[in-house]
Amino acid sequence: MKRIFCSLFAFVVLCVGSLASASYTNILRVGLAYSSTAVSVANLINSSGFSIGVMNDTTFTGSQSTSETTLKITYANNTYLVQGLSGQTIYSVSGENIAVRPISGTTTYDGYNYYGDFVFKAESSGKLTVINYVNIEDYVKGVLPYEMSASWPIEALKAQAVCARSFALGNLNKHKAYGFDLCNTTNCQVYHGTERADSNSNDAVDQTKGQILMADGKLATGYFFSSSGGATENNENVWGGTPISYLRGVKDIYEDASASSYNVWSVTLTADQITSKLKSAGYSIGTVADVKVTKRTEMDNVNEVTVTDTSGKSVTIKNGSVRTVFGLNSIRYTINGSSILTGSSGSGGLWVNDSQITDSGLYAIGAGGNKAYIGSVSGKTALTGSGKQTISISSSNDSGNVNVASGSYVFSGTGWGHSVGMSQYGARSMANMGFSYSDILKFYYTGITISQM
């Protein structure tokens, strides 16, 4: 009933057009233990004591208060049991989700301190799902320092805080099957209560209290990543699917990629390693003979890589797979290198198919280790014409086996991460240059507004 009212209220406000604010819940349900991490016993510690009762939607109703500072919650025979430190029964209830609210302050659970309430739900295994019902501002204070170093400039932290808040609201009910919104791992956002919060990160949350990203009248999800290396990218060029208005690639004129050593990178892969990575990703390909960037985006990021094998067959890797399939840091790179051509030895020399001849530096190796270069390399054998052709390997060993030798490819790039949305290193650079968090968000998210939730 409450949700219907909120939705209706938001609708009326938008129709009247007098306010730009939307209406969202202030309370998030964050899963701290569930499924494989569900617990048999949950211990809560709070020096002020607790109220114990039930939670309906996000409304807590207390049935009993206790000054006991340590509670032990278990479930057996369809009954939730709350015991004190010495094992005495404080409360028990059947068939309902049990909720515990501290009288004040933070509560210690599993070594971390949390604001808010705790709800326990028995799973079919008999173990307990543990859920922290927490105000969204306290939640954002918890996650912010796990996403960006709290030592970074305040305007960058404020931009990240608005992203984190928007992300949370955009993922309500993500873990509905277990009765909560967000989990506490990188699957959603890392959250261990107040563990890493400090005055700098808390200030960033307080100074942006309730602020979220909006685009086209709707909540915008604040996707972010570490470093653009020069340009961010359109969402559809990375994840496929429909273009999203605020996730447009931008030339990143602010980020200083060299600010972090890992933002400039180089990876060398042998032809065999590339073959293996492609096969692991489900592509059907033989021994790799050539690897090339065959399409770039308007932002000059890599959009397609074509890999050709020694039989002339090729596969084209597209979108974000150009990073993930090869295990690279970003989609912004060049490829240099060559494979050593392999062919079949035949009468009079080594046979290769001319479709394999894609680079002037390619060469074959005979069993004696002698190289026969193909193409226009000075002083080496040149091939012309079409179809299968013969080259001679100038050794006595050319009629034997041909080594299937691997070449190698050097992927040299800048940036780190998926490239969609805000670059965190870019946000840091902009903040250091004097830009505000609003400037930062509007630079990385095309056409967004910052609204009060």
Ligand SMILES: [Zn+2]
């Ligand atoms: Zn999750």
